[in-house]
Structure formats: structure tokens, C-alpha cells
Amino acid sequence: MSLPFSIQFLPVENLSALESDENVLAAIRFASIASAENTDKPLFSVGLPNLALSNVVEVWYSDEPIKTTALNGIQIAYNDDILFGHLLLDDTAYEDMTAASNAAYRLILETLKTLDYPYLLRLWNYFAAINEDQGDLERYKQFCLGRQQTLDQTGGFMYPPPAATAIGTSNGHLQIYFVAAKNAGLQLENPRQTSAFLYPPQYGPVSPAFSRATVKKWQDTTHLYISGTASIVGSKTCHKGDVEQQLNETLRNIEALVHHGNNTLDLPIQCFTDLSHLKVYLRDLLMLPIVEEVLIRRYGRQLPLVLFLQGDVCRSDLLVEIEAAYILNESDD
Numbered sequence: 440m441s442l443p444f445s446i447q448f449l450p451v452e453n454l455s456a457l458e459s460d461e462n463v464l465a466a467i468r469f470a471s472i473a474s475a476e477n478t479d480k481p482l483f484s485v486g487l488p489n490l491a492l493s494n495v496v497e498v499w500y501s502d503e504p505i506k507t508t509a510l511n512g513i514q515i516a517y518n519d520d521i522l523f524g525h526l527l528l529d530d531t532a533y534e535d536m537t538a539a540s541n542a543a544y545r546l547i548l549e550t551l552k553t554l555d556y557p558y559l560l561r562l563w564n565y566f567a568a569i570n571e572d573q574g575d576l577e578r579y580k581q582f583c584l585g586r587q588q589t590l591d592q593t594g595g596f597m598y599p600p601p602a603a604t605a606i607g608t609s610n611g612h613l614q615i616y617f618v619a620a621k622n623a624g625l626q627l628e629n630p631r632q633t634s635a636f637l638y639p640p641q642y643g644p645v646s647p648a649f650s651r652a653t654v655k656k657w658q659d660t661t662h663l664y665i666s667g668t669a670s671i672v673g674s675k676t677c678h679k680g681d682v683e684q685q686l687n688e689t690l691r692n693i694e695a696l697v698h699h700g701n702n703t704l705d706l707p708i709q710c711f712t713d714l715s716h717l718k719v720y721l722r723d724l725l726m727l728p729i730v731e732e733v734l735i736r737r738y739g740r741q742l743p744l745v746l747f748l749q750g751d752v753c754r755s756d757l758l759v760e761i762e763a764a765y766i767l768n769e770s771d772d
């Protein structure tokens with residue numbers, strides 16, 4: 440069986456030691472501030488403290504030997520199927536987050552066009568002070584505006600829009616990493632949630648451009664990449680101020696999405712515990728014990744490995760957000 444890539448959460452490793460391993464596409468550590476190794480290959484830290492397993496590194500493996508390059512300030516590794524890119528952009532060099540986001544997305548789309556991996560499958564966006572106003576607009580809303588400006592200026596994402604995460608860090612630059620492919624994935628939306636790109640204007644001057652999930656059918660396997668998911672039903676935040684109820688609502692959303700994928704796109708999984716590569720983003724580290732307790736009460740020994748990361752969710756009234764995937768490793772079958 441040939442897999443386009445797999446991802447493992449491993450014990451601490453020196454990122455630079457992974458540079459010469461030609462089966463390593465990318466490696467990510469979790470730290471108090473974002474940084475990148477001085478390499479073409481995407482070896483970097485995101486500015487989200489890891490609350491429970493502080494010495495974990497997330498390693499992306501390729502079956503085939505990879506190639507690396509740097510273009511437009513983006514660290515890149517790729518094989519025949521996918522391209523992994525990482526951009527760390529000093530947003531303080533721009534007038535505001537709108538301008539920084541616009542520039543970042545222009546660089547990303549330009550790079551994908553040049554290297555001919557046109558289909559973005561999944562993106563992660565991290566930047567500081569996400570819920571703070573700059574000028575008279577919250578920086579998350581500015582980020583959405585800059586992203587949309589790029590899409591309007593360049594003709595947009597190749598269909599469908601990617602799955603995405605957008606989370607606030609406590610300091611550091613605008614950091615975006617992403618996976619793009621030669622062939623398109625399938626869009627999966629959530630029957631319990633308004634599609635984000637159809638959110639009404641009260642949530643910002645432009646709607647956020649992402650899909651709830653991407654389903655990607657590769658030659659020998661099917662993957663699911665689930666966007667950051669929170670306690671939103673329809674387009675409204677539910678259970679303000681109550682992290683336990685927000686967590687339960689988030690889990691209902693993810694379970695509904697997985698069922699819908701099984702029913703409509705032949706997704707080979709049925710429930711939350713079939714998922715992998717779970718990340719729980721917590722606004723306040725003091726919420727960690729209650730969140731762990733709810734997850735264990737709900738799923739017991741079936742609970743997959745979870746990373747708990749400290750970060751700000753993109754609406755100030757959301758306390759917790761969860762992302763997940765279904766990605767089989769070679770050793771899993």
C-alpha cells in the first residue's frame with residue numbers, strides 16, 4: 440500500500456536532526472513563540488504551548504523521498520502527491536492584519552500556482568491578539584478580510600475551499616502552514632452548522648473562507664481533515680461561559696460531521712473514536728482538568744491520543760475548539 444503521507448506524534452526530537460531524513464516532509468513543535476529552522480524544509484514551532492505533552496513533535500512522513508525548496512519566503516517539501524508549506528510572516532511590517540493576511544495568501548496562492556499543486560486541502564492559521572481590535576475591526580475579522588481580498592484578486596481557491604484552523608497565539612508573527620495536492624478533495628459541510636462561507640454579516644464584513652472538512656480519496660486510502668470545530672450551532676455561539684457544555688456541543692458537531700461524511704461520501708468511519716490527530720485548543724489552561732475529564736467520561740479507553748494546546752479561539756465567546764483527522768498510518772492495519 441502506498442500512502443501519500445502519514446503523521447505521528449513522537450517524543451521530543453531536535454528538529455534540525457530531521458532535515459536530512461528524506462522521508463520527513465515536515466516537523467512541528469509546540470512552544471511559547473513561533474519560530475522556524477533555517478532550512479528549506481518546513482521544520483518549525485508554532486506559538487501554542489502544549490499543556491499535557493510538552494515534548495511532543497508532530498512528524499509528517501512521506502512514503503516516497505521528498506524534495507525541498509524555498510519560494511516566496513515559504514519553506515516547502517513535496518512528493519508526487521502533496522506539497523507541505525510553511526510561512527512565518529512579520530505582520531508588524533504591514534499596516535494591519537488585513538494587509539498581512541492579504542499578502543500571506545497572495546504568497547501562498549502564487550507559490551502553489553508556480554509549483555503546480557493547485558488544490559489546497561488543509562490550512563492552519565496562527566497569529567497574536569486574534570480577538571483584539573486594530574483600527575476599528577477585530578484582528579480575526581481583518582484576517583478574514585485580507586484572505587477574501589486575495590481570493591477576489593486572484594480568482595479564488597481552486598474548488599473546494601480547504602478545511603482550516605484559525606487560532607490566536609499570545610505573541611509572535613502570522614504563521615500559516617498548509618497541504619496542497621495535484622488533485623482536488625471533496626467538500627464536507629456540517630448539517631448542524633451554517634457553512635462558514637455563508638455566515639451572516641454580524642460575524643464580520645466577509646465570511647470566513649473554509650470548508651468544515653475535506654475528504655481526500657487517494658489511490659490506496661481515504662483521508663478526512665476536519666477544520667477547527669467549536670460550540671456553534673447554525674451560526675450562533677452556544678453555552679457562553681460554560682466550557683463543559685461548549686465541549687459537549689463541539690463533540691456533537693464533530694460526530695454529526697463524521698456521520699454525514701459516512702452517509703454522503705462513503706467515508707470509511709462512523710464515530711469520534713475512529714478519528715486521529717486530535718488537537719484541543721483551550722483559551723485558558725485552567726480548563727484542562729475539566730476538559731480531560733469530560734473526554735474520558737465520554738469515550739473512556741477508546742479516546743484517541745489528544746494534544747491540548749493553549750490558544751485563543753477566533754470568537755471571543757468561544758472557550759474551546761477541536762480539530763481532528765482520519766489518516767491511517769502504515770502500521771495501523
Ligand code: 3EB
Nearest residue numbers: 603604605647649666667753
Ligand atoms: C467557526 O465555525 C469557528 O477562519 O479559517 C474555525 C476554523 C474557525 C477556521 C478560519 C475559523 C476558521 O467559525 C472558527
